[in-house]
Amino acid sequence: MQVFTIIALVFAACSVHAKVFFREEFLDGDEWRSRWVDSKHKSDYGEFKLAAGNFYGDAEKDKGLQSSQDARFYATSARFEPFSNEGKSLVIQFTVKHEQKIDCGGGYVKVFPSDMDQTDMHGDSTYYIMFGPDICGYSTKKVHVIFNYKGKNHLIKKEIKCKDDELSHLYTLILNPDQTYEVKIDNEKVESGTLEEDWDFLPPKTIKDPEAKKPEDWDDRAKIDDPEDSKPEDWDKAENIPDPDAKKPDDWDEDMDGEWEPPMIPNPEYKGEWKPKQIDNPNYKGTWVHPEIDNPEYIPDANIYKFESIGVLGLDLWQVKSGTIFDNFLITDDVKEAEDIGNETWGATKEPEKKMKQEQDDVKRKEEEERTKAQETEEADEEDDDDEDEGGEEEEDEEEDTKDEEELSESDEAAKLQDKDEL
Numbered sequence: 001m002q003v004f005t006i007i008a009l010v011f012a013a014c015s016v017h018a019k020v021f022f023r024e025e026f027l028d029g030d031e032w033r034s035r036w037v038d039s040k041h042k043s044d045y046g047e048f049k050l051a052a053g054n055f056y057g058d059a060e061k062d063k064g065l066q067s068s069q070d071a072r073f074y075a076t077s078a079r080f081e082p083f084s085n086e087g088k089s090l091v092i093q094f095t096v097k098h099e100q101k102i103d104c105g106g107g108y109v110k111v112f113p114s115d116m117d118q119t120d121m122h123g124d125s126t127y128y129i130m131f132g133p134d135i136c137g138y139s140t141k142k143v144h145v146i147f148n149y150k151g152k153n154h155l156i157k158k159e160i161k162c163k164d165d166e167l168s169h170l171y172t173l174i175l176n177p178d179q180t181y182e183v184k185i186d187n188e189k190v191e192s193g194t195l196e197e198d199w200d201f202l203p204p205k206t207i208k209d210p211e212a213k214k215p216e217d218w219d220d221r222a223k224i225d226d227p228e229d230s231k232p233e234d235w236d237k238a239e240n241i242p243d244p245d246a247k248k249p250d251d252w253d254e255d256m257d258g259e260w261e262p263p264m265i266p267n268p269e270y271k272g273e274w275k276p277k278q279i280d281n282p283n284y285k286g287t288w289v290h291p292e293i294d295n296p297e298y299i300p301d302a303n304i305y306k307f308e309s310i311g312v313l314g315l316d317l318w319q320v321k322s323g324t325i326f327d328n329f330l331i332t333d334d335v336k337e338a339e340d341i342g343n344e345t346w347g348a349t350k351e352p353e354k355k356m357k358q359e360q361d362d363v364k365r366k367e368e369e370e371r372t373k374a375q376e377t378e379e380a381d382e383e384d385d386d387d388e389d390e391g392g393e394e395e396e397d398e399e400e401d402t403k404d405e406e407e408l409s410e411s412d413e414a415a416k417l418q419d420k421d422e423l
Contacts, residue, residue, distance in 0.1 A: 018332065018333065018334035018336075018337050019083075019332060019333050019334070020330065020331070020332045020334075020337065021080055021081065021083055021310070021331045021332060021333070022078070022080040022313055022329060022330065022331040023329065023330050023331075023332075023341075024078060024328075024329040024330075025061070025327065025328055025329075025345065026050055026063050026064055026065070026327065027060070027061070027063075029050070030050065032050060032065075035078050036048075036065075036076050036077065036078045037076065037077055037078070037079070037118040037119060038075065038076045038119075039075035039076065039077070039118065039119060039120065039121040039122060039316075040119045040120065041075065041119075041120050041121065041122040042073060042075070042122070044072070044073075045072065045073055045074060045075050046067055046068065046069040046072030046073065046074045046319070046322065047068050047069060048065040048066065048067060048068065048074065048076055048315075049065075049066055049068045050063050050064070050065065050066070051063060051064070051066040051325065052064075052325070053066065053097060053099045053323075053325050054099060054360070055099065055353060055356040055357040055360055056349065056352075056353050056356065057168075057348070057349025057350060057351070057352035057353035057356070058348075058349045058352065061345070061348075061349055062168070062325075062327065062349055062353065063327070064095070064097075064325040064326050064327025064328070065315065065325065065326045065327070066322075066323065066324065066325045066326075067105075067319050067322040067323060067324050068322055068323075069322050070319070070320065070321055070322050071319075071320055072318070072319065072322070073123075073317070073318050074315055074316070074317055074318070074319065075121050075122060075314070075315070075316050076314065076315055077112070077116075077118045077121055077312050077313060077314030077315070077316075078312070078313055078314075078329075079114075079118065079311060079312050080311060080312075080313070080331070081311070082114035082309045082310065082311035083309075083310055083311075084306065084307065084308050084309065084310070085175070085177075085305070085306060085307055085310065085333065086177070086303075086306050086308075087177050088177060088333040089174060089175065089176050089177065089333050089334070089335055090174075090175040090305075090307075090310075090331075090333060091172065091173070091174050091175075091330070091331065091332050091333065091334065091335055091337075091338040092109065092111060092129065092131055092172070092173045092175075092330075092331055093170065093171065093172040093173070093328070093329070093330040093331075093332075093338050093341070093342060094109055094132070094170075094171060094326060094327070094328055094329045094330065095168050095169065095170050095171070095325075095326070095327045095328045095345070095346050096132065096133060096168070096169055096171060096324060096325070096326060097166070097167065097168040097169070097324065097325040097327075098135070098164070098165075098166060098323070098324050099166045099167075099323055099324075099325065100166075100321050100322065100323025100324065101166060101321070102135050102164075102319070102320075102321055102323070102324060103135075103136075103137070103320055103321050104135065104136040104137060104319075104320040104321075105134075105135065105136070105317065105318060105319030105320055105321065105324065106132070106133075106134050106317030106318060106319065107132050107133040107134065107135070107162075107317070107324055107326075108130055108131055108132025108133060108134060108144050108317065109130075109131060109132050109313055109314065109315060109326075109329070110127040110129070110130045110313070110314050110315075110316050111127060111128045111129040111130075111131075111307075111310055111312070111313055111314075111331070112125065112126070112127045112128060112310075112311065112312035112313070112314060113126065113127075113128060113307070113308075113309050113310070113311060113312070114309045114310065114311025114312065115309070115311075116311070116312050118312060118314075121314055121316060122316070123316060125316070126148065126151075127148060127153075127314075128147070128148050128307045128310060129146065129147055129148070129173070129175075129307075130144050130145075130146040130153070131143075131144060131145055131146070131171070131173045132144060132171050133162035133163065133169075133171065134162070135162065135164055141161060141162055141164050142159060142160055142161060142162055143160040143161070143162045143171070143183060143185070143190075143191075144156075145160065145173060145181070145183060147195070147199065147201075147304075149199075149201045149304060154199045154200060154201055155199075156198055156199060157198050157199065157200070158191060158193070158198055160183055160190060160191045161190075162185070163185060163186075166357065167350070167353060167354060167357065168325070168327075168346060168349075168350060168353060169185060169186055169346075170184075170185065170186050170187060170328070170342045170346040170347075171183075171184075171185060172184040172185075172187070172338060172339075172342065174335055174338075175305050176305065177305060177306075179194055179195045179196060179302065179304055179305050180192065180193070180194050180195070181193065181194070181195060181198075186346075186350075187339055187342050187343065187347070195304045195305060196304070201301070201304050202298060202299070202300070202301060202304075203295055203297045203298045204295055204298065205294065205295055205298050206292040206293060206294055206295055206298075207292060207293060207295045208290045208291070208292055208293075209290065209291045209292060209293045212290060212291045214288045214290075215288075218285055218288050219281060219283040219284055219285055220284070220285065220286065220287055220288055221281050221284060222280070222281060222284050223278040223279065223280065223281060224278065224279060224280075224281045225275075225276040225277075225278065225279075226276050226277040226278065226279045229276040229277045230276075231274045231276075232274075235271055235274050236274075237267055237269045237270045237271060238267050238270065239266070239267055239270045240264040240265065240266060240267055240270075241264065241265060241267045242261070242262040242263070242264060242265075243262050243263050243264065243265045244262075246262035246263055248260040248262075310331070313329060313331065327345075328341075328342070328345040328346060330342075
């Protein structure tokens with residue numbers, strides 16, 4: 001009994017520790033407009049609307065913010081109670097659906113400090129974290145993970161591929177106080193590591209010793225010319241020679257055409273540039289490695305991960321073709337909580353959404369097949385009509401020929417009768 005009591009207390013302690021700082025699923029209709037603030041920095045920002053899209057798993061649960069105008073910048077944000085992630089994990093999670101077959105546009109979020117003016121949010125506004133997919137053409141299909149450190153934005157050095165289909169996908173960033181991180185897509189880890197190794201926040205720990213130099217007698221040639229090898233006496237042959245079969249044309253006029261010279265042809269005896277054979281270098285010492293020393297400019301920082309006053313989540317992006325839907329925003333300090341919420345939201349509707357999309361694709365495919373078949377039938381009918389027209393013309397020609405022959409026969413008969421009367 002005591003064991004169960006202890007377990008219950010542990011779970012209770014974990015529940016108390018776990019905290020959700022921001023969660024937005026747009027389940028109350030247009031009330032979202034009271035929580036989200038559009039930026040006024042530009043007068044022509046694109047407009048977000050609440051929609052589940054053309055296919056979905058649940059018509060209500062899958063409603064999110066959908067970009068609705070092509071070739072526009074978008075800028076809107078939501079505020080929450082400011083907090084610091086010092087000493088605890090920070091988890092940022094949301095879903096993205098590019099149902100428009102996006103060609104170029106952002107699908108990421110930005111997390112801002114609490115003092116950010118939401119009505120003036122724009123591309124150069126200082127943010128803490130930028131995270132999420134970005135697609136542009138065939139070359140850019142990646143997940144951004146950008147952290148601001150001491151006023152400068154630092155991009156991850158690794159390439160993380162994003163999803164580029166038309167279905168909803170769950171993106172999760174986990175930042176831990178031990179300075180490790182993890183990126184998940186659809187609740188599956190796709191990348192992880194340490195902040196210090198995968199970003200250039202700090203100068204390198206070691207540098208090449210500026211006082212060290214490669215010894216003058218250091219031989220790093222693995223192979224050398226064989227000193228015993230020499231070029232054969234008959235090696236040197238011209239690359240091209242006059243064509244021995246060429247003859248001066250009979251009409252060649254040296255006064256007019258100059259002195260005749262036979263054309264050049266490749267010399268079959270040409271052997272190319274001679275090079276001595278290569279042998280192992282007996283003095284080879286290997287590749288010289290420049291010794292390194294501790295970098296005097298390197299100062300470790302155990303607080304790279306920490307942000308003092310997180311208070312705003314925003315969508316600040318550009319889209320050429322609109323239609324992306326953002327939903328299921330979550331900021332928490334509990335990795336398991338985020339995974340569970342991801343399964344409860346995206347996880348519960350992903351298969352019905354996929355099924356609906358497949359059914360729509362099947363209908364479109366059948367319609368396209370029917371259109372193609374109808375077009376082929378129409379083209380075949382037109383060809384038959386053309387053949388019938390040609391056949392009719394041939395019959396008319398035959399009738400005219402028959403008529404001409406009959407008229408000719410009648411003329412011949414009349415001529416014979418006339419000759420008989422004259423006799």
